[in-house]
Amino acid sequence: MLRILKPPTTDLDELSKIQRKVAEIIVKRDEIRGLNTIAGCDISFSKKDRAYAACVLLKYPSLKEIDNKTIEVGVNFPYIPTFLAFRELEPMLRVTKDLKADIYMVDAQGLAHPRRAGLASHLGVVMDRPTLGVAKSRLCGEAEPPSDEKGSYSLLKDGREVIGAVVRTRTGVNPVYVSIGHKISLERAIEITLNTSPKYKLPEPIRAAHKLATKAMKGRS
DNA sequence: GCGACAG
DNA sequence: ATCTTGTCGC
Numbered sequence: 001m002l003r004i005l006k007p008p009t010t011d012l013d014e015l016s017k018i019q020r021k022v023a024e025i026i027v028k029r030d031e032i033r034g035l036n037t038i039a040g041c042d043i044s045f046s047k048k049d050r051a052y053a054a055c056v057l058l059k060y061p062s063l064k065e066i067d068n069k070t071i072e073v074g075v076n077f078p079y080i081p082t083f084l085a086f087r088e089l090e091p092m093l094r095v096t097k098d099l100k101a102d103i104y105m106v107d108a109q110g111l112a113h114p115r116r117a118g119l120a121s122h123l124g125v126v127m128d129r130p131t132l133g134v135a136k137s138r139l140c141g142e143a144e145p146p147s148d149e150k151g152s153y154s155l156l157k158d159g160r161e162v163i164g165a166v167v168r169t170r171t172g173v174n175p176v177y178v179s180i181g182h183k184i185s186l187e188r189a190i191e192i193t194l195n196t197s198p199k200y201k202l203p204e205p206i207r208a209a210h211k212l213a214t215k216a217m218k219g220r221s
Numbered sequence: 222g223c224g225a226c227a228g
Numbered sequence: 229a230t231c232t233t234g235t236c237g238c
Contacts, residue, residue, distance in 0.1 A: 043228080045229055079229070081226040088228070109227050118227065139227045172238090177227080 004122060005090050007077075015083055019117035025125045026111065031183035032103055032130050035060050038196065039101035040205025041092050041123070044213040049075045052220070053091035054213035056205060057099045061195055063204045070216040071095045082114050082139070085122040092123055103130040103184065103192065105205040109139050110189075112156055112164035112179035124182025131181025132189040133164075134203055138177055148172055153190055165190050169197035176201065 004022065007015055038060045043053045056068040071094055077087040088108070096104060109118030110133030120133030141156040143166045150171045156164040156179070164179030167190055178193050180186050196203040202210075 043229090045228085047230090079228060081228090084227055107228075113227080120227095133227085135227050137227065138225095140225090 004085070004126060005093070007086055010077070012080070012083065015086060016115060019085070019113075019115040019122075022122055022125050023116035026116070026121050026180070027183045028111075028180060028185065029183070030185040030188045032188065035102050035192075037066065037101045038192070038205050039096065039099050039104045040107075040203070040207070040209035041096055041104060042107045042206060042209035042213045043088055043091055044210075044217040045075070046217050051075045051091055052213050052216040053095040054209045054216060055092075055095045055099050056208040056212055057101055058196075058205055058208065060102070063196060063198070065208065067099060068208075068212055069095055069099055070212055072216070072220060084108060085117070085119040088119055089122050089126070092119070093126060096123070096127070103132065104181070105192070105196070105203060106131060106133050106181060107135070107206050107210065109133045109135050109164070109177065110179040110181035112139060112141055112177060114140050116163070118179065118181075120179070120181035128182075130183040132184055132192060133177075133179045133181050134193055134206060135177040135179075136202070138166075146175055151194060153178075162186065167193055169194060169203065170199075170201045173201045176203075
């Protein structure tokens, strides 16, 4: 599994095989052991492949911040749609490692990926911890638009397979794309997404991590 | 061949 | 993701 961190190649066919292995390991059942804390992870990029990864630990369901961490890292792998994990997984693991949460929310897809192995799932499998993905836009799959009211959602499907949900976290605002990462059910992922979005489109864990990553980037450039 | 395409 | 000011709307 360390091959995910240090890919033996940059050949996309080989990396696809690694992702298929990750997909085989994903646990779609809810294995959360008491949900009292939730962490949000995000990364901001400045020039020259210099990145700032941030992780914020929040209490659940109060969403009060407990702790956070940011790191500066060099990134070599480029952004290639469907291969995001090979660019962002390592920084995310490093910033996430010291913050112990009952579940980690990632600003990316999880199961809702062509090979069923988005960044959120990679993180969960490598850490062997529950994760879910909440993305701002669609990577693959199709879904009916959910109704306008906050709380409504529709299933995201690839053919007949359900790979995630399109969730309205705020009335009248574009929905987010929710999918399981690891050791969680889609129903629970949707519930957590809604419970952590009291005011804005994006869930608080992701908003907090995004703000922190951006702040770290501006502060050191 | 053409369009789509997380961050 | 990042580059960037004002502006429309609740």
